[in-house]
Amino acid sequence: IMYSICCKTTLGDTLKKFYYTKTDSGKMFLWSILVPQLLGAVFVILLTGFVRTEEAYNALLDNIFIQIIMVMLAQIGFLIVYFTYNRNIDFKRASKINFKLGWRNTLICVLIGLIGVFGLNPLISCVDTFLDFIGYNLSTSLPLPLDNFGWLILNIILLAGVPAILEELVFRGVILNGYKKLGALPAMVVTSLLFALIHGSLQQFVFPFLFGLILSFVALKTGSVVAPMIIHFINNALVVILNYVNFNFEVALPTWAFALISVAICAVAFVAIWLLGKLFKNVDKPISLTPEQQEQFVAMKNAEVKSNLPIILGAVLGGVFLLIDILSGLGVIAL
Numbered sequence: 129i130m131y132s133i134c135c136k137t138t139l140g141d142t143l144k145k146f147y148y149t150k151t152d153s154g155k156m157f158l159w160s161i162l163v164p165q166l167l168g169a170v171f172v173i174l175l176t177g178f179v180r181t182e183e184a185y186n187a188l189l190d191n192i193f194i195q196i197i198m199v200m201l202a203q204i205g206f207l208i209v210y211f212t213y214n215r216n217i218d219f220k221r222a223s224k225i226n227f228k229l230g231w232r233n234t235l236i237c238v239l240i241g242l243i244g245v246f247g248l249n250p251l252i253s254c255v256d257t258f259l260d261f262i263g264y265n266l267s268t269s270l271p272l273p274l275d276n277f278g279w280l281i282l283n284i285i286l287l288a289g290v291p292a293i294l295e296e297l298v299f300r301g302v303i304l305n306g307y308k309k310l311g312a313l314p315a316m317v318v319t320s321l322l323f324a325l326i327h328g329s330l331q332q333f334v335f336p337f338l339f340g341l342i343l344s345f346v347a348l349k350t351g352s353v354v355a356p357m358i359i360h361f362i363n364n365a366l367v368v369i370l371n372y373v374n375f376n377f378e379v380a381l382p383t384w385a386f387a388l389i390s391v392a393i394c395a396v397a398f399v400a401i402w403l404l405g406k407l408f409k410n411v412d413k414p415i416s417l418t419p420e421q422q423e424q425f426v427a428m429k430n431a432e433v434k435s436n437l438p439i440i441l442g443a444v445l446g447g448v449f450l451l452i453d454i455l456s457g458l459g460v461i462a463l
Contacts, residue, residue, distance in 0.1 A: 143428065146222050148217075149309075150439070153303040154439030156213060158438045159209045159213065161449075209298065225301070226352040227354050228411055240401050241366075243397050243404075248397060253386075266331055271287075283372075284369075296343070319340060323343075325447070346408070
């Protein structure tokens with residue numbers, strides 16, 4: 129019997145789990161919501177222990193090293209969650225970590241990354257315009273300085289490289305693969321919704337959802353989580369570079385016309401990505417299990433506890449954090 133995993137392997141006497149279930153996906157999302165929040169709370173408590181006044185605390189927050197740590201807290205949380213959860217799982221196979229994409233797959237990923245940036249950004253500009261219209265407080269700058277080449281490189285590493293690896297391991301590596309039995313499209317939609325929800329921001333909801341669909345599509349078509357990592361990196365790095373060169377593109381069009389054009393551009397981008405996806409070569413390789421390993425596999429599957437509670441709790445928590453952001457952005461509450 130053949131089971132699809134990402135690469136060749138030698139299996140020992142005890143079969144190690146090499147797949148994820150929707151329960152694994154739910155647990156991964158729940159912990160990916162909780163751990164970064166807990167790290168943030170602990171970090172703030174530690175900071176307040178070093179100061180006695182609000183002025184001193186605010187001055188400490190202006191320290192660039194503190195800012196870097198705060199920017200990386202979510203990624204540190206993802207790192208802890210991913211490797212802690214996978215300590216008894218063959219995560220290389222389960223997450224489909226396969227670097228042997230080939231030059232054609234890599235080139236297609238680069239093209240999709242570029243299409244994603246320029247195809248989705250006009251629509252996101254429309255979303256920002258709407259949010260500004262309803263009084264939502266928009267964030268218009270990157271969280272770290274970007275006033276010289278050194279900061280450009282550091283921003284690319286911290287805001288493009290690190291998230292491209294860790295967020296993809298969590299979402300396209302674990303969560304998407306855990307939901308694949310629902311079918312490709314449902315798995316893509318659910319994963320992308322969770323990806324948008326974990327950003328905890330109304331301003332950062334539409335783009336992560338649409339971009340998440342692209343990343344999930346590519347992960348399924350290539351059979352490797354490395355492919356969406358490439359696209360994710362290109363997107364984030366290009367955004368950083370465009371901010372560095374202070375690139376602005378404005379058109380003198382009525383809002384309704386720009387909105388229609390933006391939707392059309394987004395639709396064309398998705399069609400182009402879908403067509404490019406047909407050119408991908410799936411690099412996911414199957415292996416065979418011996419009769420003994422097959423028995424272990426069946427016993428392992430039967431012994432697993434299945435529950436929808438983790439994803440329900442995770443979605444509720446994500447919804448609460450999103451609601452807090454909305455109320456804060458609209459000035460209803462102060463944080």
